[in-house]
Amino acid sequence: xxxxxxTVASDGETTEEEKSSPAFPEIAIGIDIGTSQCCVAVWNxxxxxxxxxxxxxxxxxxxxxxxxxxxxxxxxxxxSYEHEMFSGAAIFNMKRLVGRVDTxxxxxASKSLPFLVQTLDIGVRPFIAALVNNVxxxxxxxxxxxxxxxxxxxxxxxxxxxxxxxxxxTIPVSFSRFQLTRIERACAMAGLHxxxxxxxPTAVALLYAQQQQQxxxxxxxxxxxKIALIFNMGAxxxxxxxxxxxxxxxxxxxLAGSAIGGEDILQNMMQHLLPESEKLFSSHGINxxxxxxxxxxxxxxxxxxxxxxxxxxxxxxLGNGLKICKVIDREExxxxxxxxxxxxxxxxxxxxxxxxxxxxDLTDVILVGGCSYIPKIRNVLMSVCGRxxxxxxxxxxxxAVCGAALEGAVASGxxxxxxxLDLLTIQATPLAVGIQADGNKFVPIIPRNTTMPARxxxxxxTVHDHQIEALIIVYEGEGEKVEENHLLGYFKIMGIPPAPKxxxxxxxxxxxxxSNVLRALAGVIMPGSSHPALPLMEVRMPTVDDGHxxxxxxxxxxxxxxxxxxxVQKKT
Amino acid sequence: MLxxxxxxxxxxxxxxxxxxxxFNSKKSSNPRLKHRTTLIRCCQQRVGERERTRRRMKxxxxxxxxxxxxxxxxxIKEAYRKLQKKHHPDIAGQEGHEYTLLLNEAYxxxxxxxxxxxxxxxxxxxxxxxxxxxxxLGYSSWRGPLRTQxxxxxxxxxxxxxxxxxxxxxxxxxxxxxxxxxxxxxxxDDDQKIEVSVDSCxxxxxxxxxxxxxxxxxxxxxxxxxxxxxVFGGGWERPTNVFMAxxxxxxxxxxxxxxxxNQRNARATADEETPAQVEARINAxxxxxMASFVRVWDFFKAAFSSGTIDGE
Numbered sequence: 001x002x003x004x005x006x007t008v009a010s011d012g013e014t015t016e017e018e019k020s021s022p023a024f025p026e027i028a029i030g031i032d033i034g035t036s037q038c039c040v041a042v043w044n045x046x047x048x049x050x051x052x053x054x055x056x057x058x059x060x061x062x063x064x065x066x067x068x069x070x071x072x073x074x075x076x077x078x079x080s081y082e083h084e085m086f087s088g089a090a091i092f093n094m095k096r097l098v099g100r101v102d103t104x105x106x107x108x109a110s111k112s113l114p115f116l117v118q119t120l121d122i123g124v125r126p127f128i129a130a131l132v133n134n135v136x137x138x139x140x141x142x143x144x145x146x147x148x149x150x151x152x153x154x155x156x157x158x159x160x161x162x163x164x165x166x167x168x169x170t171i172p173v174s175f176s177r178f179q180l181t182r183i184e185r186a187c188a189m190a191g192l193h194x195x196x197x198x199x200x201p202t203a204v205a206l207l208y209a210q211q212q213q214q215x216x217x218x219x220x221x222x223x224x225x226k227i228a229l230i231f232n233m234g235a236x237x238x239x240x241x242x243x244x245x246x247x248x249x250x251x252x253x254x255l256a257g258s259a260i261g262g263e264d265i266l267q268n269m270m271q272h273l274l275p276e277s278e279k280l281f282s283s284h285g286i287n288x289x290x291x292x293x294x295x296x297x298x299x300x301x302x303x304x305x306x307x308x309x310x311x312x313x314x315x316x317x318l319g320n321g322l323k324i325c326k327v328i329d330r331e332e333x334x335x336x337x338x339x340x341x342x343x344x345x346x347x348x349x350x351x352x353x354x355x356x357x358x359x360x361d362l363t364d365v366i367l368v369g370g371c372s373y374i375p376k377i378r379n380v381l382m383s384v385c386g387r388x389x390x391x392x393x394x395x396x397x398x399x400a401v402c403g404a405a406l407e408g409a410v411a412s413g414x415x416x417x418x419x420x421l422d423l424l425t426i427q428a429t430p431l432a433v434g435i436q437a438d439g440n441k442f443v444p445i446i447p448r449n450t451t452m453p454a455r456x457x458x459x460x461x462t463v464h465d466h467q468i469e470a471l472i473i474v475y476e477g478e479g480e481k482v483e484e485n486h487l488l489g490y491f492k493i494m495g496i497p498p499a500p501k502x503x504x505x506x507x508x509x510x511x512x513x514x515s516n517v518l519r520a521l522a523g524v525i526m527p528g529s530s531h532p533a534l535p536l537m538e539v540r541m542p543t544v545d546d547g548h549x550x551x552x553x554x555x556x557x558x559x560x561x562x563x564x565x566x567x568v569q570k571k572t
Numbered sequence: 573m574l575x576x577x578x579x580x581x582x583x584x585x586x587x588x589x590x591x592x593x594x595f596n597s598k599k600s601s602n603p604r605l606k607h608r609t610t611l612i613r614c615c616q617q618r619v620g621e622r623e624r625t626r627r628r629m630k631x632x633x634x635x636x637x638x639x640x641x642x643x644x645x646x647x648i649k650e651a652y653r654k655l656q657k658k659h660h661p662d663i664a665g666q667e668g669h670e671y672t673l674l675l676n677e678a679y680x681x682x683x684x685x686x687x688x689x690x691x692x693x694x695x696x697x698x699x700x701x702x703x704x705x706x707x708x709l710g711y712s713s714w715r716g717p718l719r720t721q722x723x724x725x726x727x728x729x730x731x732x733x734x735x736x737x738x739x740x741x742x743x744x745x746x747x748x749x750x751x752x753x754x755x756x757x758x759x760x761d762d763d764q765k766i767e768v769s770v771d772s773c774x775x776x777x778x779x780x781x782x783x784x785x786x787x788x789x790x791x792x793x794x795x796x797x798x799x800x801x802x803v804f805g806g807g808w809e810r811p812t813n814v815f816m817a818x819x820x821x822x823x824x825x826x827x828x829x830x831x832x833x834n835q836r837n838a839r840a841t842a843d844e845e846t847p848a849q850v851e852a853r854i855n856a857x858x859x860x861x862m863a864s865f866v867r868v869w870d871f872f873k874a875a876f877s878s879g880t881i882d883g884e
Contacts, residue, residue: 225646225649244649246649246650246653247650247653247654247657248657249653249656249657251653407662410662410663411662422657424656424657424660424662424663425662426656426660451676451679451680452676453661453669453672453673453676454673454676455673513661513666513669514660514661514662514668514669514672515661
């Protein structure tokens with residue numbers, strides 16, 4: 001562990017030459033960084049192979065410990081995990097924290113973790129620190145991810161005996177584009193180039209497409225279309241997708257996701273076992289951290305056991321005279337977490353609705369992710385989809401990474417003589433993208449669940465007479481008001497020829513390519529003119545950086561409505 | 573089928589995407605696309621026109637996907653997947669971007685019954701709207717008040733004798749490209765001159781037609797690029813009997829909104845065709861052809877409207 005913590009080899013934006021000049025088709029590896037566990041897989045020429053670490057494990061805990069100034073991740077030294085967790089030196093759950101501002105409820109929920117998560121509640125990035133030699137050493141989720149990715153990269157390079165540059169990462173559906181840039185940044189810090197960021201259920205869908213393709217090959221069948229619902233719930237996120245697959249093409253019809261997961265279940269249980277836990281642990285002293293860690297481990301263990309047993313005895317000494325001795329049965333567990341299960345149900349219903357698919361049309365229902373072992377989750381899924389049983393052909397913990405590895409091989413241009421890589425995922429946009437107009441309304445230009453690549457344009461116009469500038473503020477999300485959505489970026493169109501309000505036509509075009517790069521283009525046309533009045537603007541989104549929680553408010557304060565736009569009603 | 577897709581792709585891609593030059597300048601290895609300075613296109617036109625341009629350039633969705641107008645959703649899906657597997661950027665690289673955009677748009681419309689019906693109607697509707705609004709400004713412009721009768725030269729019969737032009741030079745004009753006479757200005761000369769010119773035609777190819785039918789007739793008589801099959805075909809063609817074609821077209825426009833869906837179903841299931849079905853099928857294939865004609869229509873329209881201004 002003498003090598004430097006990490007090297008910033010390239011930034012997300014400066015990877016153009018990577019795409020254009022592959023000397024040989026380097027097969028991208030697939031990485032599934034889970035909130036709690038992580039694994040790596042690669043197409044080995046005939047099939048997907050999961051890479052094992054030096055301890056011969058496929059699944060590795062996603063955490064990094066800061067100790068004696070040298071950080072080390074959970075790729076190899078798993079044994080120290082629980083011990084480090086009690087000391088405050090281990091940072092984990094990065095995936096729940098990355099790219100979020102400190103007003104985010106998910107960040108607030110992370111304050112009970114056994115390391116320091118400090119918020120000022122003003123829309124900046126939260127302060128995260130690990131306790132090293134009784135000093136709170138600050139870090140960032142990106143840095144922690146990068147350290148971890150670097151270890152994964154080292155492991156993969158050792159196993160595959162070749163340098164690794166290109167990766168396909170799986171990400172939660174509900175990640176905003178800003179969060180995606182943070183993931184890309186972390187990869188760049190670790191010297192990795194992101195070939196694709198795949199929403200987790202779509203990776204599963206690709207694996208499903210491959211399996212169906214193989215079935216067809218074996219049976220010499222006709223290969224009719226199969227529609228599957230994929231439900232993926234891990235420690236940090238819950239995602240749903242509906243895919244239609246035929247002939248190795250997986251077409252994503254709808255996506256839905258939310259930042260709920262096993263972590264929420266765990267926290268609910270901790271709260272249930274020790275109602276005053278939040279207050280007790282708020283001081284983040286060494287003893288409190290230890291108690292917090294002990295409670296975490298005991299609760300986690302209990303939840304795992306409740307998947308196979310109907311009741312469990314919890315007996316844990318938290319120190320400081322605090323003892324918990326309680327019997328929890330499954331009904332109690334389900335009652336405590338009923339809100340989470342309800343949310344899961346509503347996500348499934350929403351996704352089916354968006355996909356315009358009836359439950360009778362579903363060929364298979366696939367359940368993956370760490371939470372797939374919870375009986376209640378299985379029941380919810382089966383009852384919503386009206387099924388007696390779920391799809392069996394997949395390992396719930398490895399499905400996503402296998403799909404990512406397949407995508408890595410496909411996107412690297414590798415072909416397989418047996419047609420095993422004769423695959424394609426046609427992705428859809430998980431969130432709508434649009435701009436602010438008509439006051440503080442969010443006007444979607446590319447709606448949710450639009451097939452990618454996508455390009456759409458809308459025409460806007462000025463709201464004031466002789467308005468010579470207009471502000472284009474790009475948002476992503478589903479809310480009607482801009483505040484409910486994720487800010488992606490903003491730019492100003494200047495030099496609009498003076499004209500009465502409503503006359504200049506401001507054409508805003510959004511373009512998403514297959515690798516999910518979003519560009520915003522804007523141009524101004526004056527009626528009667530055959531040329532655009534100004535050079536077009538092309539802006540790659542997102543442009544916002546840290547502390548973006550402030551930006552929208554600052555823009556509003558500075559400009560008010562002076563640079564506003566309204567939509568032009570379609571002339572029919 | 574796929575081979576024939578390519579020419580279409582080349583033609584329609586740069587036109588349909590306003591910012592094309594812009595996007596490809598960075599990544600595209602295709603210099604041909606790069607040099608097209610079409611990025612101002614979308615800004616050149618007014619909204620309504622742009623809408624029409626988009627329609628025109630992206631059609632025909634059926635051709636793009638390589639399916640017939642009466643194909644069922646299953647066939648459309650299969651065709652879409654097949655093409656995606658060839659052109660999706662994951663497989664074809666960044667160059668596949670524009671084409672995939674078109675595919676997605678076409679598929680998105682055709683796979684939804686309601687949108688597809690609207691789209692089917694819109695192929696006709698573009699012309700239908702012109703029928704009404706452009707009754708005075710079609711290919712031939714009008715001098716004086718609108719009349720119920722209009723002049724029309726059947727280009728199939730015309731031998732290019734220039735007799736009519738000689739008698740009524742303000743009304744008729746020689747179309748050098750087709751070597752046929754054509755009406756430039758309706759009633760461009762006084763009634764007597766026109767009568768003489770009509771009578772003087774040795775092959776009687778100058779007809780008095782209903783003014784309402786005129787735009788369709790003038791549209792149909794324009795030679796249109798013929799669909800090629802391998803090394804055969806190509807070139808230009810027009811309906812041999814333009815009056816029959818116009819009648820069929822008009823009829824179809826009337827039927828369309830009401831019974832489009834039912835008709836299509838009937839067409840798909842019936843083995844033996846009734847005369848009405850035969851006609852419907854002919855109409856449908858006519859419609860596909862018409863779609864590709866609109867380009868030419870606009871070109872001529874532009875040429876003529878500028879000519880009118882000069883004339884007046």
